[in-house]
Structures are given as structure tokens and as C-alpha cells.
Amino acid sequence: MKKVGVVRFLGTNCDRDIWQACEAKGYSPEWLWYEDGFDVSSYEAVIIPGGFSYGDYLRCGAMAAKSPVMKSVVEFAGAGKPVLGICNGFQILCEVGLLPGALVKNTSGMFVDKWTELKTENPCQFWGKSVANSRLPIAHGEGRYHIEPEQLEKIKSSGQVWLTYKDNPNGSVADIAGVLNENKNVAGLMPHPERAMFDWMGGDDGFSFF
Amino acid sequence: MSLEENLKKYRISEKEYGLICDQLSREPKGIEWALYSALWSEHCSYKSSKYHLKKLFSKSERVLQSFGENAGVIDLGQGERVAFKMESHNHPSFIEPYEGAATGVGGILRDIFTMGARPVALANYLCFGEPDAERMPTLVKGVVSGISGYGNCVGVPNISGQTEFHSSYNGNILVNAFALGLFRPGEKVFTSQAEGEGNLVVYVGAKTGRDGVHGASMASESFDDDNEAKKPNVQIGDPFFEKLLIESCIEVMEKGLVVAIQDMGAAGLTSSSFEMSSNGGVGFDISLDKVPLRDSRMTPEEILLSESQERMLLICEPKNLQAIKDVFSRWNLDATSIGTVTKEKRIRLSWNNEELCNIDPDNLVDNAPMYGPEDRPFNEWFPTHRVGSRDKLLTDVNNFELMLIKCLTDVRGCNRNWIFDQYDQRVGAQTISDCSNDVGVIRLPDSERALSVVLGCRPYVMRLDSAEGGKDSIAYPSVELASLGFEPLAVTDCLNFGNPEKKELMTEFVASVQGMSKQCEALKAPIISGNVSLYNETIEKNVTSTPSTGVVGLRDSVYGPSNKVKNENEVVLMLSMEQLKMSGQFAEISKQPMKACGEINANATASFIKDLRTFVLDNKVSTSKVVGKFGLAYTLARMCMNGVGMTIDTTNSSELLASTTEKYFAESLYQVVVCLPEGDYKKMNTENYSNLEIVKLGTTGGSKLKIDSNINMDVAKIIESYNSWGEHFETLA
Numbered sequence: 001m002k003k004v005g006v007v008r009f010l011g012t013n014c015d016r017d018i019w020q021a022c023e024a025k026g027y028s029p030e031w032l033w034y035e036d037g038f039d040v041s042s043y044e045a046v047i048i049p050g051g052f053s054y055g056d057y058l059r060c061g062a063m064a065a066k067s068p069v070m071k072s073v074v075e076f077a078g079a080g081k082p083v084l085g086i087c088n089g090f091q092i093l094c095e096v097g098l099l100p101g102a103l104v105k106n107t108s109g110m111f112v113d114k115w116t117e118l119k120t121e122n123p124c125q126f127w128g129k130s131v132a133n134s135r136l137p138i139a140h141g142e143g144r145y146h147i148e149p150e151q152l153e154k155i156k157s158s159g160q161v162w163l164t165y166k167d168n169p170n171g172s173v174a175d176i177a178g179v180l181n182e183n184k185n186v187a188g189l190m191p192h193p194e195r196a197m198f199d200w201m202g203g204d205d206g207f208s209f210f
Numbered sequence: 211m212s213l214e215e216n217l218k219k220y221r222i223s224e225k226e227y228g229l230i231c232d233q234l235s236r237e238p239k240g241i242e243w244a245l246y247s248a249l250w251s252e253h254c255s256y257k258s259s260k261y262h263l264k265k266l267f268s269k270s271e272r273v274l275q276s277f278g279e280n281a282g283v284i285d286l287g288q289g290e291r292v293a294f295k296m297e298s299h300n301h302p303s304f305i306e307p308y309e310g311a312a313t314g315v316g317g318i319l320r321d322i323f324t325m326g327a328r329p330v331a332l333a334n335y336l337c338f339g340e341p342d343a344e345r346m347p348t349l350v351k352g353v354v355s356g357i358s359g360y361g362n363c364v365g366v367p368n369i370s371g372q373t374e375f376h377s378s379y380n381g382n383i384l385v386n387a388f389a390l391g392l393f394r395p396g397e398k399v400f401t402s403q404a405e406g407e408g409n410l411v412v413y414v415g416a417k418t419g420r421d422g423v424h425g426a427s428m429a430s431e432s433f434d435d436d437n438e439a440k441k442p443n444v445q446i447g448d449p450f451f452e453k454l455l456i457e458s459c460i461e462v463m464e465k466g467l468v469v470a471i472q473d474m475g476a477a478g479l480t481s482s483s484f485e486m487s488s489n490g491g492v493g494f495d496i497s498l499d500k501v502p503l504r505d506s507r508m509t510p511e512e513i514l515l516s517e518s519q520e521r522m523l524l525i526c527e528p529k530n531l532q533a534i535k536d537v538f539s540r541w542n543l544d545a546t547s548i549g550t551v552t553k554e555k556r557i558r559l560s561w562n563n564e565e566l567c568n569i570d571p572d573n574l575v576d577n578a579p580m581y582g583p584e585d586r587p588f589n590e591w592f593p594t595h596r597v598g599s600r601d602k603l604l605t606d607v608n609n610f611e612l613m614l615i616k617c618l619t620d621v622r623g624c625n626r627n628w629i630f631d632q633y634d635q636r637v638g639a640q641t642i643s644d645c646s647n648d649v650g651v652i653r654l655p656d657s658e659r660a661l662s663v664v665l666g667c668r669p670y671v672m673r674l675d676s677a678e679g680g681k682d683s684i685a686y687p688s689v690e691l692a693s694l695g696f697e698p699l700a701v702t703d704c705l706n707f708g709n710p711e712k713k714e715l716m717t718e719f720v721a722s723v724q725g726m727s728k729q730c731e732a733l734k735a736p737i738i739s740g741n742v743s744l745y746n747e748t749i750e751k752n753v754t755s756t757p758s759t760g761v762v763g764l765r766d767s768v769y770g771p772s773n774k775v776k777n778e779n780e781v782v783l784m785l786s787m788e789q790l791k792m793s794g795q796f797a798e799i800s801k802q803p804m805k806a807c808g809e810i811n812a813n814a815t816a817s818f819i820k821d822l823r824t825f826v827l828d829n830k831v832s833t834s835k836v837v838g839k840f841g842l843a844y845t846l847a848r849m850c851m852n853g854v855g856m857t858i859d860t861t862n863s864s865e866l867l868a869s870t871t872e873k874y875f876a877e878s879l880y881q882v883v884v885c886l887p888e889g890d891y892k893k894m895n896t897e898n899y900s901n902l903e904i905v906k907l908g909t910t911g912g913s914k915l916k917i918d919s920n921i922n923m924d925v926a927k928i929i930e931s932y933n934s935w936g937e938h939f940e941t942l943a
Contacts, residue, residue, distance in 0.1 A: 010542055011450050013365025017639035020655070050637075052363040055450025111358050111632045139362070139634040195636045200653060200768040202641075 001028040005043040007073065007089070009034040009064045013051035014086065014194065021194040022047075025210045034064065037072040045126065046076055050087030050139075050192060060103065060142050061091035070096050082126035083186045087140055090178070090188030098186045099179055100155055101147035103140075107171030111141035115202065116191060117166040118177055122159040124187045128209035135203050136191035138169060138177075143190040145172035145179070158182060163189055220247035226579060233573045241559065241566045244511045245574055248477035249484060252744055255578035258586050258710035259742040262723050267731040272699060273738055278489070279401055280321040280473065281391075282738025284700045286764055288657045289395025293327040296335070296388040296704040296760045298743035302445065303385040307352025311385050312360035313447040316519050318389040319364060320473035323456050324522065326400040326463045327391025330638055331652055332361050333370035334387055335665045335704065335758040336629075339380030341621055341938040346380070351942055353385055358632040363449035364456065367641055368633035369650025372665040372758075375621045376673075381748030386704040388760040390663060394656055400463055402472040402482075404490035404525045404551055409469055411483070411494055411549035412531065414538055415455050415521040419504035421445045422478070422517025451520040451543075458541040459522060465537070467530040474521040480514045482523045484557060488575040493556040496549035498566070510561045525551060587713050591677045591721035595804045603793040603805045603876045606869060610920045613800075613875065614847060617840040618931040620799050621938040628935045628942060647773050648690050648835065649763075660768045662696045666759035668839065670795045673754050674804045676718040678790060680725025680757060681810045682879065685819075686836070687761040688733055692823035693834040693882045695770045696763030698733055701726075703740040703759045708752030710744050718755040726757060732816035735761065771826060771834040771884070774852040778911035780832060781891040782856055784863050785825060785902045786881040787818040791867060794877035795839035810879055814901070821901040822882060828898065830890045833910075837881035843874040843917060845883060850915050850925045851932070857916045858908040870920065885910050 004027045008015050015031075022029035032038050032046070034053075054063035064070065070092070077083045077098050085093040093099040106112055118134045128134070147155065152174060155161055163178035170190075178189030193206030211219070217227060220243045230238050230246055238246060252258060268276050274291060275283035281295035299314025315332065322329045334357055339346050361368050366389070393399060404411075422445035462468050470490065472482045479501065487494045498510045504518070526534055531547060538545040552558075559566045597603070607613050617623045630645035642660055643651035649664045666687030672679030688698040703726065708715045730737055746753040792806035826834060837845045842863075846856060860873050867873045886894075896904055916922050936943030 011363070011453055013363075013453065013637055014639075017637070020639055051365060052450060052453070055363060055448070055453075057450070110355070111362055111634070113631055113633060113635050137636050139636060141362075192636065195639050195641075197639070200642050201636075201639070202644075 001026060002044045003042065004029050005032040005038060005046040006030065007032045007034065007046065007048045007069055009053035009067065011051055011053045011055055012049055014049040014192065017194045018047050018049040021197055021210050024197055032069055034067045034069045037068050040072060040076040040079055040081070045082040045084070046073055048085040048089030048092055050089055053088055053092065061088060061095040064092045065095035074098065077186045080183060080185050084127050085188040086192060086194065087190055090190055091142065093186060093188045099181055099188045100151055100160065101145055101179060103142050104144050104146050105142050106144050112169055113137065113139040114169060116169055118163045118191060119166060121161045121164055122180065124162055124180055125184060127187050131205065131208050134205035136193055136196050136206055138191045140190055144170045145176040147173055155179060162187055216243055220244065221251065222247060226250060229579060233577065241511055241514065242569065244515055245480055245567070248480050248515055249574040250578050254477050254481055256742055257579045258581050258744060259705065260580045261582045262720055265727065266723065266737045267727045268736045268738060270734055270736045273736055274399060275325070275401070276738045280324045282700065282702065283325060283399055284738060290654055290657055291393040291399065292390055292661065292762065293322050293325040294388065294390040294702055294760065294762060295321050295739040296386055296702045296758065297321065297741040298704050298706060299385045299387065300383065300706065300743050300746055303353055304349070304383050307349045308356040309446055311353040311356030313445045313519055314385055314387045315357055315360040316447045316449065316452050317475050318387045319366065319452060320475065320522065322389045322391035323459055324400070324471050324473045325391065326398055327393050328460060329366045329389055329391045329456065330640065331390040331650065331663055332366050332368045332388065333650060333663050333665055333760060334368065335372050337374040337376065337379045337384035337669065337756060339383065340375060340377050343380040347939050347941050349383055350939060354629050354632055360447060360449040362634040364453045365637045367635050367637050369635055369641060369644055369652060370663050370665055371630060371645050373626050373629060374669050376669055376754060378754045381751060382746045382753050384706050384746070384753065384756055386706070386758045388663065388665065388702065390762065398463070400468065400471050402470055402486050402489050404470045404486040404492050406469055406527065406551055407492070407553045408528065409525050409551040410528055410531055410547045411496060411551065412524050412526055412534060412545050413501060413521065413548045414524060414545045415543060416448065416451055416518055417502040417504045418508065418513055418516045418521070419518045420508065420512055420516060423512050423515045445517045445519050447519045454541045454543055455520050455522065458538050458543055461537050462534050465533070467526055467534050469525040469527065471522060471524040474523060476517065478514070478516045478518065479523070484571045484574050486523065486525065487555065487557055488571040491555055493552035493554045494549050495552055495558045497560050499562050500546060500548040502544060502546055510566055586710050586716050588716040588720045589713065591717065593809065594675045595806050597805045597807055599807050601805070602869065603791060604796065604802060604871050606871045610843065610874060611923055614843045614921060615931045616799065617796065617844045618847060618928065619934040619937065622795060622799065623840055623844060624934045624938070625932045626935065642768055649694055653768050658768060660765040660770065662691055662694070662763040662765065664690050664761050666761060667757055669754045669756050670798055672722065672756060674792055674806055676721040676755055677725045678810055680722030681729040681812055683757050683759045684726050684729035684733065684761070685810060685815045685880065687759060688735065688819050689822065689880045689882065690836050691761060691763035692819045693826060693836050695823060695826045696765045697823060698735045698761050698763050698819070700735055701730055701737045701759055701761050703737055703757055705740065705742045706746050706753065706756040706758065707744050708747040708755070715752060722755060722757050728812045729815065732812040733819065771831045773833065773835045773849065775833050775849050775854040775856065775885055775910050776852060777832055778854060779888065780885040780910045781888055782858065782907040782910060783884050784881055784905045784907050785822060785884060786878070787814060787901060787903060788878045789814065791876060791878045794841060796841060796875040815880065817901040818880060821899040825899050825902060826884070829886050829894055831884045831886050833885040835883050837877065837883060841875045841877050843921065846917065847915055847928045849883065850928055853913070853925055854910055855912040855914045855925045856908055856910050857912065860907065860918055863905050863907060874917070883907065
């Protein structure tokens with residue numbers, strides 16, 4: 001069974017949801033505590049769930065990015081292994097420099113929870129590889145993807161734009177909902193695939209993402 | 211200080227002062243004044259309401275914990291149990307909307323996890339004034355972002371809500387928060403009953419600051435012109451801290467390190483320590499100088515009365531203290547022993563080894579005053595706003611489409627997604643139905659059944675008649691549950707009323723509470739927890755008496771009907787049992803008088819609810835919606851929100867409602883519209899549902915809502931009209 005490390009910070013709140021998604025896929029999830037490093041050879045993938053790590057103090061993801069577990073995550077990513085960051089996890093991956101750009105306050109200034117339609121611009125070999133279009137829920141106050149124009153051109157041309165919104169809910173640059181690193185093994189997205197695993201949740205497109 | 215000054219400062223009446231002197235056989239002294247002030251306040255003692263609350267229907271074989279604990283607990287079978295409760299934070303939210311609403315959410319969550327249950331659902335019942343009333347947009351914005359800011363961060367989904375608008379709330383809004391927690395199979399229910407001589411009294415969570423000192427007694431007073439001066443009484447919350455507290459408390463409870471636990475809510479350390487000691491029949495020796503402080507200059511009195519948030523008190527065996535400290539430290543929190551449990555039922559409070567008080571906790575808790583009919587007089591209830599059965603309820607209108615648009619665009623009828631979209635409704639990954647539907651539903655992860663939460667109380671029905679409004683506060687949400695196949699199991703309530711010292715107000719209180727209890731008994735759905743908020747008045751003007759409720763239901767399957775039409779070419783039926791007809795919410799928006807005829811029979815309504823649920827489970831009902839505010843036309847319009855229309859013929863429906871205007875816009879309790887496939891309609895055996903009157907209304911399909919020859923509207927136009935929040939709150943859209 002695929003062993004997946006699930007990172008927990010103080011304030012992470014989608015941790016058990018990711019656990020449930022991993023179990024539904026038949027993976028074997030294990031907790032990775034923010035204060036501890038881990039052996040990169042022990043896991044086949046690492047997921048950083050959403051939530052409010054450190055209560056979003058200072059800037060969302062900023063404190064978490066400095067924690068011991070992230071040193072191991074950087075090493076894990078450096079070894080070419082798959083890392084997925086969802087929502088706050090995406091913010092943390094940007095803060096730590098594994099992904100380009102940053103996530104800032106929604107244009108509306110408000111938290112927004114709704115279902116969104118997504119288009120896969122460049123498939124990610126590890127997560128949702130065969131998904132062309134999907135419907136997933138978002139829930140964030142700071143999910144507006146920001147990147148400088150020349151950087152945007154660069155990630156576009158190198159196929160790092162993973163997912164885009166069909167109806168931009170937060171003011172993200174170029175409707176971007178998810179991005180990949182240059183090596184395409186680190187992925188981050190604002191929508192929550194773990195909240196769309198089964199039809200009773202209102203949609204099951206998220207199932208293919210794990 | 212003179213006696214008069216003390217009575218004023220501590221908000222103690224002369225009569226109560228006499229009772230205190232009798233209890234102590236002397237005058238109160240020193241810190242005792244503050245203790246009596248807090249624990250004998252209306253907010254902590256329920257002195258005006260307890261006499262009536264004791265009579266509430268509160269028992270069933272499912273009830274594991276009821277009043278007296280932090281939250282009620284019911285058994286769902288299969289090892290699953292839930293704790294739930296609803297609480298008001300009206301006064302703080304009016305003064306400081308963001309913090310008031312946020313700490314309301316924080317407080318109700320602590321009531322849940324202190325029982326050992328992990329919080330899995332939130333819901334909010336909000337009553338605001340008219341959109342153009344002073345400060346109203348600011349209050350709406352502050353309250354909603356306070357709930358959103360706190361609930362989203364702690365990671366508990368908001369799955370249901372009700373929002374009302376009326377001028378009676380212009381000077382006193384209502385903010386009632388509901389929370390529900392789940393015990394999975396094998397998880398233990400904890401209580402606040404302290405026990406074990408020599409055990410330690412341990413303080414955990416945030417340090418104590420000056421915020422919220424005298425908050426409980428503030429909540430027990432009416433508003434006046436000087437609300438600004440009350441700002442320092444409002445507590446400040448920190449949801450990140452609360453999240454850590456949830457995880458750490460659940461961990462120490464799971465590890466079996468805790469004997470008893472209680473959160474520090476209203477009147478902070480005072481109420482938690484006195485209640486734990488009184489409930490457990492033991493004493494406490496507490497050194498107030500050991501309480502962790504934010505400001506070392508705080509006095510013992512301030513420490514006792516502080517309502518700083520995110521704090522808990524727990525009892526443990528001395529050998530487990532280190533293990534508890536280790537768990538809390540892992541979550542970056544402190545746990546400090548501040549005292550011991552003693553055999554004799556006395557509370558001894560000391561400050562640097564000097565004894566400040568030595569008192570029987572029962573004096574302040576169990577033996578607090580209780581005001582019966584002599585002290586809080588009330589009259590027998592007589593039905594109000596009644597007309598004869600042949601009298602017209604509504605004057606005829608000539609443009610039905612225009613009136614329907616008026617209902618959809620009115621602030622009382624328009625879409626509230628501006629509010630709901632700010633709440634995380636799916637964290638926890640168990641949400642089946644969110645705030646955009648009439649009932650919030652989550653999945654129970656072990657049994658894979660569906661658990662529902664719906665809020666009740668329609669203030670316009672309360673304005674019509676308190677007794678009927680009380681019954682309706684239970685019956686209407688229960689009809690909503692049954693219409694989706696849920697069995698209503700138990701209820702929590704939040705009784706928001708004005709000044710109980712006024713006879714007419716107390717009369718409304720008694721009538722509505724009796725009505726609620728009667729309906730609960732008929733449904734065998736007990737009231738297991740709740741809260742009373744009195745003195746909701748500003749400068750002599752009372753709010754509408756508003757007994758809000760939260761009703762919890764259970765269904766075996768995670769699949770059930772939706773509130774919006776999904777399929778074309780289905781049969782539309784009306785299932786009804788008409789008892790009370792009224793001019794309803796439409797009368798209020800069209801400036802017509804309130805009129806009603808008949809009454810709700812609690813037992814008949816319970817039979818209707820039972821048959822309704824059976825009907826929904828027996829037949830393949832795809833869509834169902836209770837006919838509520840604004841009557842049938844508005845209800846049908848709301849069912850079209852998915853874009854699928856209907857063709858309706860009301861010729862055979864509702865003999866009680868005679869004119870076309872009444873058929874479309876008056877309200878008849880209770881009616882439910884359901885849709886099901888033609889084939890199932892033909893197979894249906896109506897004899898199995900003797901308490902339902904079943905009438906065919908029409909069919910689903912097309913892109914228009916057609917009602918008789920009077921309404922023929924594009925569904926797109928209906929949806930556009932419904933999305934009119936921005937017209938009322940320009941600054942918020």
C-alpha cells in the first residue's frame with residue numbers, strides 16, 4: 001500500500017479529511033508532526049492539508065514554512081517525489097519557495113465558500129492526471145493567486161499552470177487555481193478535492209486527484 | 211462602600227440581599243459580593259425562567275445528558291451519540307459585532323467539546339433590524355464576519371442558518387449559535403461533576419485578562435443610551451487558540467487523564483468552579499494567585515469574573531498532572547494546577563495564603579433565587595389576531611406575478627448566499643447538504659447514516675400569537691426534517707425575550723414555552739439543552755419574543771430528496787394537514803393586518819409529521835419543500851432555483867384558503883410540496899398515509915413557472931429576482 005505522509009501544523013484543520021481521502025484510495029496515511037523532520041525514503045508521497053496553520057498570523061503559511069517538518073518536505077521534493085499542497089498547504093508551498101507565486105486576499109476581501117468549475121491546463125503526472133475538467137469546492141479568504149508578469153509568462157511557457165477556474169472566484173491572475181513546480185513533482189491548488197470524493201458530498205471529481 | 215452603593219454596583223436587589231443574609235446568617239463581605247452578583251445574575255441563574263424550564267418535556271430513551279450539563283447528549287444507536295446546544299450572544303454582538311459573534315461561536319464550541327465530543331457542525335440563527343436602521347449594515351457585516359472568522363479557523367463547518375429582519379430588532383439584534391459534536395463508538399461522555407478528594411483542579415488554555423469582567427451581569431440588563439461604555443465588557447476571542455484547545459482537550463480525555471471538565475463561560479472561573487463543585491458534591495481549595503494572568507496587576511475579583519476566552523477547568527488525579535501538561539505543551543498550551551478537591555462541600559478561595567472566602571457552593575448554584583408566578587407574574591394566554599373562518603385573510607391583489615417578485619426581492623425573502631458563502635460549509639469532509647438548503651446534513655462516518663440540523667422559530671408567527679408561534683418553533687423545523695425523510699430526535703432552544711419583569715412579556719414567555727413543550731412531547735422529541743436570554747430591549751422597546759430552536763434528525767441513508775426540482779416530467783403533489791391559516795409574512799410586507807383562524811393541534815401535527823416521513827421514505831420523492839413564509843407561490847418559485855420549472859393547477863388544492871390571493875400568498879399550517887416520478891405516483895397507496903391530504907398540483911419541467919392562468923414566469927427571472935441582496939445592502943454586496 002502506498003505510504004503517504006500527511007503534515008500537521010498547529011491549526012491545520014483538513015488533516016482528518018485528507019486521511020479519509022487517502023483511506024478511500026487504499027493508501028496508508030501517516031501523520032507528520034510539524035516539529036519533527038522525517039526520513040524521505042519512508043514515504044511515497046507527502047500531502048500538506050488545508051487549514052489555518054498558526055491562525056494565519058503574520059501572513060498565511062509564513063510561520064509554517066519555517067517549521068522543522070518543511071526542511072524534510074523540501075528535501076523530499078528535491079528527490080523528485082510527489083508533494084501536494086491544498087489550500088493552506090498550497091500557501092505554505094509558495095512561502096517555502098517550492099512553488100512560484102503567492103496567495104493573497106481575495107478581491108472581494110471576504111472568505112468565499114462555493115463550488116467551482118476547473119480546467120486542467122497541464123496535467124500533473126501524480127495527481128488527477130486524466131482529469132480534463134472538474135468541479136471542486138473552494139473555501140478560502142486568501143486564495144487569489146499572484147505572480148509577476150514575467151514570471152507568469154515563464155510558468156505558462158514551461159507548462160507549470162496546472163488548473164484554472166472557468167469563473168474566477170477570487171481575482172487570481174490568469175484564473176489560476178493550481179500550479180506545478182518546474183520539475184512537475186510539486187503541486188498546489190486552492191480547491192479541495194478531498195471534499196468532493198463521493199456523490200453524497202455533492203460531487204466526486206476529487207476522487208481522481210488522489 | 212455603603213450598602214446602597216454595593217447593591218447598585220453588584221446589581222443585587224434588596225430582596226436578594228435579604229436572601230443572601232439569610233443563607234449566610236450575616237451580611238455578605240468582600241469577594242462574596244462579586245460571587246453573588248455573577249452567579250445570581252439572570253444569565254447564570256435563570257432565576258426568572260427556571261420555574262418554567264423545569265416543566266419542559268425533556269426525557270426520552272435516547273437522552274444521555276440533559277439540562278445541568280454543558281450540553282445535552284442523545285444516543286443515535288450503533289454506538290454513535292451527539293452532544294448539541296444553542297446559545298445567545300445578543301448583547302455583546304450589538305455592542306461589538308465581530309467579537310461578540312465570534313466569541314459566541316467559541317463559547318458554544320467549548321460547551322460541546324467539554325463533553326468529550328468533537329465538534330462537527332455549526333449553525334446560526336440571526337435576527338437583524340431593517341436594512342436602513344442605524345448601524346444595521348455594519349452589524350450584519352460584523353456578525354457574519356465574526357462567525358466566519360472564528361468557525362472557519364477552528365475548522366467546524368457551518369451547515370445551516372436562518373436570518374430574519376424586522377424593526378423590533380433595530381436596537382437589539384439576536385445572534386444565536388448552535389453547535390453539535392459527535393462521539394464515535396467507544397468514545398466516553400464527560401461531565402462537569404468533580405470528584406475524588408485530593409484530586410487537582412487544573413486550569414488550561416489562555417491566560418486570564420480583564421476582558422469580559424462583569425459580562426454575565428451586563429447580559430442580564432436592558433440596553434440604554436450608554437452602550438459605548440459597555441464595550442470593555444465584551445470578550446475578545448482567538449480561534450487559533452480554540453483549535454489548539456479542542457485538540458488538546460480531546461487528547462487528554464481520550465487518554466483517560468481527566469476526571470471531570472468544564473469550560474469557563476459566563477462568569478468565568480467563578481461559574482466553572484462553583485458548578486463543578488456543586489454538581490459533584492465536593493469542595494475546592496483554590497489559590498487565585500496561581501491563575502495564569504495576562505496582567506499581573508489584576509485583583510482577585512477581576513480574576514474570578516474575567517470572561518477571557520479559550521479557558522477550561524479540569525479535574526485530574528495528581529499522578530496524571532505531568533501527562534496532561536505534556537499533552538498541552540505539545541499543542542503549545544499551558545496546564546496549571548490551581549487547587550485541590552476537598553471532601554467537605556465548601557469552596558475556599560485564597561490569595562497568597564490569605565483566605566478570601568469559604569462558602570457552600572450550593573448557596574450560589576442550586577439555591578440561587580427562582581422566581582415563580584408571584585415574583586414574575588403572567589396571564590393565561592388568549593389567542594390573538596383571530597378572525598372567523600369565513601373572513602378574508604388577505605385583500606385581493608390583481609397582479610400575482612408582481613406580488614411574487616415582491617416576495618422574492620424583499621429582504622425577508624431574498625437569497626442569503628452573501629452570508630453563507632463566507633462560511634466554510636464543507637471542512638470535515640462530511641457535509642451532505644449545506645446552508646443553501648433548508649436543512650443542513652452531515653454524514654456519520656461510522657454508521658454512514660445522515661444526521662441533520664435545522665433551525666426553527668418564525669418571528670412573524672410569534673408576532674401573530676405566542677402560543678402558536680411556540681408550537682411552530684418545534685413543528686415547522688420538524689416538518690422540514692420529515693419532508694426529507696429525517697426523524698426529529700431532540701431539540702435545543704435559545705429563548706430570546708424582553709424584560710421578564712413586565713407582565714405582558716412574561717405572559718408571552720410562558721405561552722410560547724408551553725407551546726414548544728407540548729409540541730415536543732407530541733413528537734417525543736425532548737428539549738435537551740438550551741439557553742435563555744432576557745432583557746432584550748432597548749429603551750423600553752422589546753424585541754419580538756423569539757424562542758429559536760435547533761432540531762436534530764436522523765435518516766438511515768445519506769441520499770434523500772432535495773429542496774430544488776431536479777427532474778423534468780415528475781408529478782407535483784401537495785401533502786397537507788391544514789389546521790391554522792394565517793395572513794402570514796405576506797401581510798407584513800404588503801402592510802396588511804395579521805389575521806389567523808384555527809390553531810395548531812400538537813398531536814395531530816405529530817401524526818402528520820410521522821406520515822409525511824413515511825411517505826417520503828416509501829416513495830421515490832426526488833424533491834420536497836415545506837410551504838413556508840409568503841405561502842405557496844413563493845415556495846414553488848424557490849423550488850425552481852435549479853432552473854427546472856413547473857406547471858401547477860391549484861383548482862383542487864386547499865379548501866381552507868378560498869381566494870386566489872390567499873391560495874398563493876397566505877399560509878396554511880402545514881403543507882408540503884413533493885415531486886416524484888409518474889410511475890411511483892401511480893403505484894402509491896394513499897391509504898398508508900391517513901394523516902396526509904394528498905392533492906395533485908401539476909408536473910415539473912420546462913423553463914417557466916406556471917401557476918393556473920395567473921403566473922407564467924421565466925425561471926431565469928425568478929432566480930434574478932431572488933438574488934437581490936445587494937438592493938438592500940448596497941455596501942455589502
